[in-house]
Amino acid sequence: MEGDDYEDKKKKKIYLSIICVALVALFGTICYFLLSDLINLSEESPNKIIAGGILHSSLHVSGGSIPVMKPEDLSSERFQRPSKECPYPNPYTFQDFRKDNNKLPLISKKFKNPEDLILAYYGILQEASNMLGYSGGCGTIGWSGLPYPYSYELLTGDKQQEMPFDQYVDSFSGIGYTTLLKLLPAYTPADTDHHIKYYMVEIEIITGAKADTDEGYNQGSQFAYYYGLITVEQTNNEGWKIKNIYYIPEDFLCAPMHSWFYLSDAVVQIVYGENLKRIDKIDSTEQKDHVVRIYASGNGKSYRFDFVRLTNGYDILLHEYILGNEGWKETSLLGEEWKDMKLTINNSELRKTV
Numbered sequence: 001m002e003g004d005d006y007e008d009k010k011k012k013k014i015y016l017s018i019i020c021v022a023l024v025a026l027f028g029t030i031c032y033f034l035l036s037d038l039i040n041l042s043e044e045s046p047n048k049i050i051a052g053g054i055l056h057s058s059l060h061v062s063g064g065s066i067p068v069m070k071p072e073d074l075s076s077e078r079f080q081r082p083s084k085e086c087p088y089p090n091p092y093t094f095q096d097f098r099k100d101n102n103k104l105p106l107i108s109k110k111f112k113n114p115e116d117l118i119l120a121y122y123g124i125l126q127e128a129s130n131m132l133g134y135s136g137g138c139g140t141i142g143w144s145g146l147p148y149p150y151s152y153e154l155l156t157g158d159k160q161q162e163m164p165f166d167q168y169v170d171s172f173s174g175i176g177y178t179t180l181l182k183l184l185p186a187y188t189p190a191d192t193d194h195h196i197k198y199y200m201v202e203i204e205i206i207t208g209a210k211a212d213t214d215e216g217y218n219q220g221s222q223f224a225y226y227y228g229l230i231t232v233e234q235t236n237n238e239g240w241k242i243k244n245i246y247y248i249p250e251d252f253l254c255a256p257m258h259s260w261f262y263l264s265d266a267v268v269q270i271v272y273g274e275n276l277k278r279i280d281k282i283d284s285t286e287q288k289d290h291v292v293r294i295y296a297s298g299n300g301k302s303y304r305f306d307f308v309r310l311t312n313g314y315d316i317l318l319h320e321y322i323l324g325n326e327g328w329k330e331t332s333l334l335g336e337e338w339k340d341m342k343l344t345i346n347n348s349e350l351r352k353t354v
Helices: 001-042 114-125 148-152 159-164 165-170 214-218 262-273 335-341
Strands: 048-050 053-055 177-185 198-208 221-234 238-249 281-288 291-298 302-310 317-322 327-331
Touching: 114 148, 114 177, 114 198, 114 221, 114 238, 148 165, 177 221, 198 214, 262 281, 262 291, 262 302, 262 317, 262 335
Parallel strands: none
Antiparallel strands: 048 053, 177 198, 198 221, 221 238, 281 291, 291 302, 302 317, 317 327
């Protein structure tokens, strides 16, 4: 009997040992797969932490090259511009100039009006994109690089000599959409040749991140805004052409509270009042759309100062006027010390690149 009890106890120990080993093995297997999943997630998943959350890839996979929009819908505002500001009304599109062959010239139209020329230029660019090597799209955007030779033809011959076509196209690297937001006549200095005019423009572009790494595909699209001057020239045989374009990047992280330079009323009070002693008071302020007009008086004279309000909220001085017998006459009052307060071709920042 004692021998039987001993054998039973021995068998129970063996069974318990086998069960323990099995449980340990099972637990180890589970841990192995769990750890493997975690390792794979950290090594293979493109997700990363951003703003306190996990950044995921798109929940929707592109349908390959299947077209989902008609050519006339490629400039749809809904998909290009979440900004509330409307684009500048533009009657021109790339389709107005597109040819079935590459025979030069691509654009036979001679622009008799400089504003029409600028509108045509941005109308063409709105449907151009140069996203090779960049993410931010799920296929071809607009007409890809097809419009660039057309917009390039709107530059003067001298500008084309200065900027070869390949360099011109490269300057759009990473840009998927270009939208014209503002177009206004700028100040033309009195000594300017009558064949030359200046225009203020503001543009919005959508860019993509470089796609040379896996992370590049998960950075999304980015919006950027630029304003500046366009110099146009009336040529002898080709009508108006674009001679130069000067862009200034807009900053959205440096609020006007850091300085008075971007507040129109402060500029008038401090520059024309406290420093130049031209005015004694601001009489009234008018704003229509993005144009801010400040009326002021001093020393028996009346003045008007025209500013343009950019997308980032900055007020940029464009014109100065004195009231005379025949109405408002444009003038230049800033002198050498304060000339850079105004967006003109004589601004020191622009002259550095002339």
